[in-house]
Amino acid sequence: MNFEGKTAIVTGAGTGLGLDMATRLAQSGANIVSADILDADAGAEAARAAGAQAIATTTDVSDKAAVEAMVARTIETFGQVDILINNAAISRGMVLKPFEEVSVEEFRRMIDVNTLSVLLCCQAVSPHMRARRYGRIVNVVSGTAFKGAPNLCAYTASKGAVITMTRSLANEFGADDITVNAVSPGYTLTQSNLENTAFDGVYRGIARDTRALKRDAQPEDVSRVGLFLASDDASFVTGQVIAADGGSVYH
Numbered sequence: 695m696n697f698e699g700k701t702a703i704v705t706g707a708g709t710g711l712g713l714d715m716a717t718r719l720a721q722s723g724a725n726i727v728s729a730d731i732l733d734a735d736a737g738a739e740a741a742r743a744a745g746a747q748a749i750a751t752t753t754d755v756s757d758k759a760a761v762e763a764m765v766a767r768t769i770e771t772f773g774q775v776d777i778l779i780n781n782a783a784i785s786r787g788m789v790l791k792p793f794e795e796v797s798v799e800e801f802r803r804m805i806d807v808n809t810l811s812v813l814l815c816c817q818a819v820s821p822h823m824r825a826r827r828y829g830r831i832v833n834v835v836s837g838t839a840f841k842g843a844p845n846l847c848a849y850t851a852s853k854g855a856v857i858t859m860t861r862s863l864a865n866e867f868g869a870d871d872i873t874v875n876a877v878s879p880g881y882t883l884t885q886s887n888l889e890n891t892a893f894d895g896v897y898r899g900i901a902r903d904t905r906a907l908k909r910d911a912q913p914e915d916v917s918r919v920g921l922f923l924a925s926d927d928a929s930f931v932t933g934q935v936i937a938a939d940g941g942s943v944y945h
């Protein structure tokens with residue numbers, strides 16, 4: 695895929711799937727805006743190492759002013775935004791918890807970071823994409839929303855909402871030729887999952903044994919689908935959720 699001349703904002707690009715997507719977009723010619731609340735520099739450095747121009751922005755994607763500043767900096771630096779990958783989420787170090795134990799604060803924070811952020815990022819890029827009648831928005835959701843994974847009530851709610859938002863946003867953006875799609879990973883061996891040994895111990899084997907393709911999922915298994923949805927090869931695909939999970943959920 696060729697992303698020469700395109701500018702991509704990748705949220706949560708400091709590690710995991712975001713880092714992998716930012717690196718692959720950079721390798722294919724895109725300018726990269728690496729946005730992360732923690733290590734945004736990691737995404738920008740990987741993109742530069744791949745030969746791209748890149749900036750890092752320390753951004754909390756649940757903060758409207760911070761998101762607007764992120765997009766303003768993108769426009770100042772690169773003059774345009776073509777691709778938005780809404781990947782950042784509360785995912786790292788996730789604790790499995792019965793719904794009875796989920797606090798109001800935890801639930802709200804999950805929705806703010808995983809769901810409200812998608813609205814804020816889409817609102818912020820909208821005038822720029824609409825003005826050029828070009829845009830590719832890719833939301834990263836989760837197979838847990840289809841499966842109703844137990845002990846992840848807030849997380850599954852947050853991702854289920856992004857799935858339905860993907861369809862609404864696709865319809866609202868469609869008149870300006872802007873596509874909105876989602877990629878749905880299953881359990882994937884990202885760095886944060888590998889480091890969360892309790893979580894990894896529960897989920898890795900279950901995920902592998904219950905998918906059609908009986909192997910672990912690597913970040914590139916998901917990223918390549920994200921890049922397809924961000925590319926011109928997918929210019930007539932919108933409002934869709936593609937499961938990149940080795941045949942685990944069917945919808």
Ligand SMILES: NC(=O)c1ccc[n+]([C@@H]2O[C@H](COP(=O)([O-])OP(=O)(O)OC[C@H]3O[C@@H](n4cnc5c(N)ncnc54)[C@H](O)[C@@H]3O)[C@@H](O)[C@H]2O)c1
Pocket residue numbers: 705706707708709710711712729730731732733753754755756780781782783784785786787807834835836837878879880881882883884885886887
């Ligand atoms: N890895 C998996 O098994 C898996 C499965 C299904 C879905 N997903 C989804 O894929 C995406 C990436 O997963 P991952 O495993 O790479 O996660 P990760 O936890 O390794 O990375 C997420 C990144 O988002 C950043 N982030 C968190 N809160 C933020 C905020 N408020 N503002 C800005 N950045 C913030 C983190 O700092 C981190 O760099 C997430 O949306 C996740 O829900 C992952």
